[in-house]
Amino acid sequence: MSRLRPLTRALLGAWRFLRRDKKALVGSIILLVLLVVATFPSWFAHDNPAAEIYTPGAGLSWHHLLGTTSFGQDVYSQLIYGARQSVFIALIVGAFCTVVSVAVGITAAYSGGLIDDTLSLVTDVVLVIPTFPLIIVITAYVKSASFWLLVAVLVFTGWSYGARQLRVQALSLRNRDYLLAARARGESSWYVITVELIPPMTSLIVANFLSAALYAVLAASALQFIGLGNINTESWGTMLYWAENNEALQTGLPLWALAPGLAIALLGSALALLNYAFDEVANPALRPVSVKKMKKRMRKLGASA
């Protein structure tokens, strides 16, 4: 019972946050739906996405909700099965980037001195080198990048922004009284960092996870679109690759190219909306103000004066 309580409290907190913030609500619903689709694609589509067995270039119909490709594949089925790679890449890269950012940013801020200088320099250098051309150069040598190589490259190029932000916040927390007190009590660095330093930074860490995930979705689908992912797997990016190479837009099959793009955009928007909402949690100054409430308050002030 007592073990459940923090969890229930967290869930209640999340629910209150979602009820208050429409952006967060919309974002979470989209993300949840996509997550279910990505995990259980066979619940939603019955056709084999790779099978080239239907009339090529067919329009919309009950059998083919979004028509077929010029190879005779079912577009809707490809869309459903393609969700897995994009959603999982987002979550996995987001998670790994966050771990690296937290480790580097907090180590730098907590240690100070030479360690801080070195880590900050590395962070800044990785931050300024344009990532997308670098990813292109790395993957170009491998020809068709496997899932995990893609993840590795995206994490390698995507952690620096978060590390920099987290370092700044950890620096501002480092000399607060409660942290000094913990150290004076003789607590270990590990305890101070995990129990005292990280919890107040949660909202920034979550925001970092979301922006890293967003970055991963866009970069991964872009790579797949230009043919640098594995072009034989099911993903929204590879769908776009085949559609573009067969001039889907010019040959009257616009849905083949527009649908996967819309799906990527949907996933991206969900992450961006959640991120925007978390920004407002992390920084109360940004919270939306209601003009009506403000006018009411002004009137009250005026009445009492």
Next chain:
Amino acid sequence: MRFLVRRLGFLLVALWAALTLNFFIPRLMPGNPAESMMARFRGHVNPAALHALEVAFGIGGHQSLVTAYFEYLGNTLRGNLGISTSYFPLSVTSVILKALPWSLGLVGLSTVVGFLIGTAVGAIAAWRRGGKMDSVLPPTFIVISAFPYFWVGLLAIWLFAVTLNWFPILGGYSETAVEQWSWPFAGDVLTHAILPAFTIVITSIGGWILTMRNNMITVVAEDYVKMARAKGLKNQRILWQYAGRNAMLPSLTGFAMSLGFVISGAILVEYVFNYPGLGFMLLQAVQTEDYPLMQALFLLITVAVLLAIFVSDIVTAILDPRTRVRA
């Protein structure tokens, strides 16, 4: 002065890191792709050029890694970037110089336009906090900036070029046009640039709006803004001359930082539109396995971004004395 030295030092370290990455990436990859490229070269190139390529990719075998590395650094610093395999026998430098103006024009112009519009919208949104514009525009553009650049490009092509037939689908100019300085050619280039430029502006604008809005919200609460109001200054004057000017400073630093992102997006936009700039060339180099050209383009893009960041640091330091002290 100390600030300048520090920033210059950072510029050099970052440049060195980019050069080193460029040197080691082809060596770390499995299957030695450079080796297979060299095989195509033998017998077609004069020995000196072949040697330069061997050094650049670290093959040939009769050199230690360290010597190869320093020879590569020397070659690159002298601007000797090797020969393009797909545009053989042209040098990489001459190939790049042909594509450079297209990218500078398209990306440069649309970045500046996006920055100006985004900053203005962000400032006004924060000024009328909770107003109609503030509750509609920022969230809308946040969503749009989460769209894939290339998909927005495809959408624009499908809508405005294929369906409505208002603009040409592909290229930087018509195939029939003669490349020369003339009004008809300039007009031709302009109509080809509108859709790609529109794509870059519409997807990059959200970032500027958000940064400016967030800065502006903090600045509007400052005492000197209240002071300006108390003096009874006109709203427009407070908005732009008092609050806006100060809120723009972090945006300016962000401007250079985001340039990397914009260029990434622009690569894809150029690819979608077959626009004859550096990004399109980079992806073509990837497809034709023209590694010398690909690596040179990566370096050039990196150098451009690093220089832009350096310049914006200097400009920010001139405009804002606080940054000089902090550094």
